[in-house]
Amino acid sequence: MELDSTSATKNVPKSREKPKNLQIKIVLDGLRGFVELPWFPQQASHDTPSSVVTLHTNLQAVAVRVMLTNLVTVCTLYLPPSASVNDGDLNRLVNELPTPFIIIGDFNGHSPVWGSKNTNTRGRQIEEFVNTHSLCLLNKGEDTYFHQRSRTFHSLDLALCTPSLAPYFNFRVGVDLRDSDHFPIFLDRVNVGSNDAQRSTRYLFHRADWTNFTLRALITRNMVEDENLNEVVNLVTKTIISAADASIPKSGLSFPKNRKPWWNKYCTDTNRDQRRAWNVFRRHPTSTNQIAFQRAKSIARWARRKSERGHWIKFVSGINFSVTAKDMWENVRRACGIYPEKRISCLRKNGQEVRNISEMVDVLAEAFASICSASNYTEPFLTHKNRMERIKLRFQTTKHLSYNIDLTIFELHTALSVIKHTSPGPDEVTYSMLQHLSEHSLLNILYMFNRIWEEHVFPDCWKHAFIIPIPKPGKDPQDPLNYRPIALTSCMCKLFERIVNVRLVHILEKNEYISPFQSGFRKSRSTIDNLISLETDIRVAFLKRNHLVSIFFVFYKAYDRTWRYGIMKNLYDLGFRGNLPIFVQNFLKQRFFRVRLGNTFSNIFCQEEGVPQGCVLSVTLFVLAINPILSVTPQTVQKNLYVDDLHISCYARNMQLIERQLQTAINNIVEWSDKSGFTISAQKTIGIHFCKRPLHPDPELFLSGVPIRLQDNYKFLGIVFDKRLTFLPHIASLRKRCLRSLNILRTLFNTSWGADRSCLLRVYRSIIRSMIDYGSVVYGSARPSYLKRLDYVHHQALRLCLGAFRTSPIPSLYAEAFEPSLSSRRDKLSLSYYFRILSNDKHPLRGTLLNGNNNRLFNARPSCIPHFGLRMRYILPDTFHGVKVHTNDFCGHPPWMENSISYINPFGNFTKSDSNDSVLISLFNQHRQFYQSCQPVFTDGSKSLNHVGCAFFTNGHIISNKLHTLTSVFSSEITAVYFVLKYIDVHEIRKSILYTASMSLLESLRSSSTRNPLIKEVGFL
Secondary structure, eight states: OEESSOEEOSOSOSSSSOOSSOEEEEEETTOSOEEEEESSOSOOOSSSSEEEEOOOOSSEEEEEEEESSSEEEEEEEEOOSSSOOOHHHHHHHHHHSOSSEEEEEEOOOOOGGGTOSSOOHHHHHHHHHHHHTTOEEOOOSOOOEEETTTTEEEOOEEEEEOGGGGGGEEEEEOSOOOSSSBOOEEEEEOOBSOOOSBOOOOBOGGGOOHHHHHHHOOOOTTTTOOSOHHHHHHHHHHHHHHHHHHHSOBOOSBOOSSOOTTOOHHHHHHHHHHHHHHHHHHHSOOHHHHHHHHHHHHHHHHHHHHHHHHHHHHHHHTOOTTOOHHHHHHHHHHHTTBOOOOOOOOEEETTEEEOOHHHHHHHHHHHHHHHTOGGGSOHHHHHHHHHHHTSOOOOOOOSOOGGGSOOOHHHHHHHHHHOOOOOOOTTOOOHHHHHTSOHHHHHHHHHHHHHHHHHTOOOGGGGEEEEEEEEOTTSOTTSGGGEEEEEEOOHHHHHHHHHHHHHHHHHHHHTTOSOTTBOTTOTTOOHHHHHHHHHHHHHHHHHTTOEEEEEEEOBSSTTTTOOHHHHHHHHHHTTOOSHHHHHHHHHHSSEEEEEEETTEEOOOEEEOSSOOTTOSHHHHHHHHHHGGGGGSSOTTSEEEEETTEEEEEEEESOHHHHHHHHHHHHHHHHHHHHHHTOOBOTTTOEEEEEOOOSSOOOOOOEETTEEOEEOSEEEETTEEEETTOOOHHHHHHHHHHHHHHHHHHHHHHTSTTTOOHHHHHHHIIIIIHHHHHTTHHHHTTSOHHHHHHHHHHHHHHHHHHHTOOTTSOHHHHHHHHTOOOHHHHHHHHHHHHHHHHHTOTTOTTHHHHHOOTTHHHHHHOTTSOOOHHHHHHHHSOGGGTTOOOOOOOSSOSOTTSOOOOOOOOTTTTOOTTTSOHHHHHHHHHHHHHHTTTSEEEEEEEEEOSSOEEEEEEETTEEEEEEEOTTOOHHHHHHHHHHHHHHHHHHHTOSSEEEEOSOHHHHHHHHOSSOOOHHHHHHHHO
């Protein structure tokens, strides 16, 4: 076994006899000596700080304590496969080991949790052992054992540790058997506090003087009136950066000594005071100095704990369901002061190793440029491409098109309000800087934007990007093609793009230019649409005892090889003319990039084809480019598309009919792809034959002459579909990932700064429950006995979050955590999705849900699981039957039309709890005196246990309305406003003033990004 790196040798004895010369060696990387431990040793070598731990156990185990940063106990354990292992022996072994400890060895147990395909009794015993003692499993699912007779691989060797050690070690399996049937195991210890690497400087916004920045970053009209727009953009950028340099401090090139995110100046000061007090006490060891030292030590410890806890609470309060388990692990490690090394040490080019960083950036840049090169296209397409590009697309027009009008300040403010803070591009201007500009400066930036919009000039500096290479997980890091390019472009340009993108999307959606079967990056659409569509087709096929064959297409480098002229041709054919398509055309021309590693940059390379990486417009333009592919398939073939994830399917009793229909669709798709520049990967394109018959013929389908490979299951948009649609493979995979993520909760539970109930519950809901929730409306149709396998994860996580006993009743866990059961949550999410579909009259699934043609057949065959729409009718409460669902117009007003709704708040400077009633009444009377010519209307909405209503009072009349009992208070209040506006319109009241007690209602009315249909209806009125 090797520690730091730490690998397990297989010399652990497999019998109770004491071998004479057997030794276990623990080699400490970087240390000259090693510790030699004979079987049950009496003493150990003193070359390294270590000691032998005497164990009184019936198990075949040996342990040693080794000094790393702290004392760590390492125990090697062997459990014979045929012997019966007593749970009491395992428990006593854990109790004998000094904490923190690592247990590593051959456990001879099978479980999907650590990579096995099935579960045996030993595997279930180990799972229970891990959960009982709240241990962390470090395995990542790799095979560790080779069975020579069957020539199969298994995962038998495990590494367990106490939660406090989990952030400090990475599990790795060697590739050389070394004359054994077990692969070596490495536990790589993460370097703590390594400050050798350098970083690029960045602005420290938490220490910014924004008042000074706003005054200095003054953009005047003279700056933006220069004839040369490139000079204008450069001058505006220079002004903002100069103001930032004078108002916002920057970080240094090297990492701080105490590289922990929670470390602040107060921690530094108290730590310094502690050292000073110690030095005084060491020189003059008096009682007074000792008390002073102990006091300084206590203050420093209190400061660190307070800062740790405060930082963690602040971080947890800001996480959402998009945070992955990997991201959370990185944040836990950062809180422990662990920053894993991410430098690229070596690359290969033409078989030669490249280690110089200045050469490596060019190697990576060449690789990224080669992916986007037009030389990757086939010869027939290049001929077609050259012929088509000779035809110039003339977007100039004299017609007045509303989407070509000048950009408005309302659009600029809206774009600034919805942006997510990202890293800056080459110009170093960030979104935070743009948000803190004065109104006068924003108006002049808008003037600059409109000049770019009308003069049809795209600034040269906005065409450049920095590329940060991120290694792809599980790929060879020495291959430059195994890096994912993350592009950093100008934030000012992305702000402009966001405004243009909103206009473009509005026109595309309003005119229904995008196929309804495309679900990617569209309002009120998601991956669940495609998943439910496929699941519904399979359920209906099973009901009718038909075959259903699905084909899942995979495009090769689709984003990087998108034909730019094809995008513009689609815009031209759709009738776009004027400023908008010309801006897009200039946006796509001549894109350049440089690869950045730390402070080293590559030469400038050109991105010849493909949509630009890291840009707001890119996704919409790609959707526009691939959209026509859905129109080439026959009507008898079902199809769905999520951005570039294409799926087609067909069901019938006759397999030959299915083959003909699907082969025609495949040929049409290939033909369209060949003319559009896209390449379909024949090796990665997979088919599944869904059928419940034991013996059935499989279809023979071909993609460009290559047979399409059929599989028993396939992971489509995150959900594993198996050929019998049991969802067992998906549930097993999901359970495995969730159990592995429980290590995060175990680690946090054993810290002083993360062991808070509310924090742990928030982490659980964001990391683990979100994984269970995703697709639950789809796989929730599985048998209840299968779904109960996920309940164990739910209950185990709640016990960790609450610190509950293993014997605590499950209903008590739900009550304490305010968490429903998973079955109840699946029903809730399913109903929410059901009504979301019904509220969109253009949704392709709406007709399927309302169609009851197969209901009688489903009722006649109760063994068949009903499709999603019928399942919802079964679980829908009686109070919902007959409820009319309000349809929502997701296009709404054009984005360039300003929201004219505003409100007056005379009590804005007062709080109700701190103000006298007479003062508030006086303010209201003054307000009424000023607006006495307006007819007052008072509105309100209320909700009790069994009743909901809204009403308004005006001119001595009270008009009330009874609402559905499940209506929220907010909905009742906005409904009251809706009725008031209807009343004013009918009675032709010219001057009126409306009063409401809901500030959230007023803010929603003024907001431009709300999706509430009632808010939109009020806006229309």
